[in-house]
Amino acid sequence: MNIHEERLGEFQDLLAENGLDGYIVSSKTDQGFLTGYHMNDYLLFVGRKKAWALLSVMLRDQFLGIAPFCGAVATDNLQAAVMELAASQRVKKIAFDPSTESYLQGSFWKKKGFAEKPGLVSQLRLTKRGEEVKLLRKAGEIASQAFKSVKPRIRPGMTERGVLLMLEHKMQELGASGPSFDTIIGSGPNSALPHHCTSDRVLKNNQVLLMDFGCIYKHYCSDITRTFFIGKPDRKYLEMYALVERAYRAGVAAVRDGVPAFDVDKTCRDIITEAGYGKYFIHGTGHGVGMEIHEAPRLNTKTTATLKTGMAVTVEPGVYFHGKFGIRIEDTVLVTGPGCELLTGGLK
């Protein structure tokens, strides 16, 4: 049985458990997860025994080629097509996802008496299994290998954008379809902006370089950050790097099945705070990684999630000195019972 057909079956069991007869899957990621068909502008309507894609006639043959275990209805009126299918297939209790559906579209479903049921597909995406783990591992390896290949070629005089191109091309060469988010190459003071937009700034000697990037491999993402010094590092940099590395290593060591995500954040945060730099650690410690670059669970000061075997999360403490420099060290790790596997290679 096709892996997507299996997943769809599991999701249909989940529908039954929730007392639902049908569900409208509106998120592109959720749709791709259940059918293997990743495309904009279609809608997946899942009943207890069958699922249908509602889509433009120009996509129908392609969809059925990829997901022959589903039905396909060619339409240019999604709302009407759903109502017709629900009637003809006698699908009664239908829900939609209010967190991924637009207000405009959701209001229509609501008027038709459909229920709100957020994140029903995401539940199945939370812990990764089988093929998913292989793809995450490959996405991680590509990012990690690309860094190893590109780092020795980085020189003062290059631009941030030049480094980005080397990195993205290398990842594509290694099999990635593209970057998993806007590649961040932050040099000098730009490294102090956690989400710096890579610019044409020229790399200078004796400055920090922060590289935060990742790739998509067969729809699965990776996320890694490496920070290093171009030239001879000064004492302040070395001190701060050692601190962030200590927090990062403690964070990675804290990841295991059953641990509250909050605790991993606290482990990193306490180390940085006790050294007197807590106010420079201006973001959470990590986030889930899967088909989306940012997904559940979050590892921060507010999360109530518990880490479970099969979850892939980042551990990425950092400190940022505005106008001066920033340091972040990040790996994507897979929770594996008593510990975790470094998907993006780890530090030496």
Add this chain to the structure above:
Amino acid sequence: MNIHEERLGEFQDLLAENGLDGYIVSSKTDQGFLTGYHMNDYLLFVGRKKAWALLSVMLRDQFLGIAPFCGAVATDNLQAAVMELAASQRVKKIAFDPSTESYLQGSFWKKKGFAEKPGLVSQLRLTKRGEEVKLLRKAGEIASQAFKSVKPRIRPGMTERGVLLMLEHKMQELGASGPSFDTIIGSGPNSALPHHCTSDRVLKNNQVLLMDFGCIYKHYCSDITRTFFIGKPDRKYLEMYALVERAYRAGVAAVRDGVPAFDVDKTCRDIITEAGYGKYFIHGTGHGVGMEIHEAPRLNTKTTATLKTGMAVTVEPGVYFHGKFGIRIEDTVLVTGPGCELLTGGLK
């Protein structure tokens, strides 16, 4: 005055015209259009005299560096932050965009008495002016030049993905930040799927190759399709190519200020239909292009839009013979009063 500050002022005038005191801008594209700050996970709250970004503390300095004419409120509770700002700044009549806001979030605004007002920012994005035209032109030139550079290097034995890599790398080399959508390289029967997912299929001699791609240059998109034959084209291909080219040329010739978008579609469709191939033209003739790859207006059999000077749209008729081959010819054009400018170079 900064171009974004100007736009924000225009948008504030639009608020006044619509009897509104405030607007919640939730679309990333709309936010970038008004502020110059393109980032996920923030919210822009525009009052009649001032606008504020509501965002994570880690993004605040970066935002203010790019949009110093706005305020910035660091928060990890967007809803509460909006309500506080509305109260402290006495912003009364507030609307949100139900087409870009999620149902979950929109329901909250609705409960607070906010009004639904779809597409208020999009109105300003519909016709392109000044700097926008330059960026669209550059995005078009990059795509067109990349094709010219890559086409002579395409050989049987390469894979679809190999062609994609050459093309995407060339576009980045020429200044693009990345592709404007998933690059489509369809060889042989894959060319018959209008939205084919580029595969590892090996290019063979005497087969069609369809390339649909574009790039993003400083947040503006381009879109172009070229179809050609690898080897010696057969009669059927030549006949169909000539037909699509005729439809394409007539479509481009029909684009001018004041013409109904429906008419451009009809011009292309009539030619293909009269030749007896109407049922193989399975999509609309075109769509608007700007900061998004697909935006208003649509050029199809249902549209009620009228083309206006400054709109950038695609003209892309095609025919698709499932299991055999497909042909599409596409350029992005800019409406310029009595005619249009080919942004993506046009056919020779």
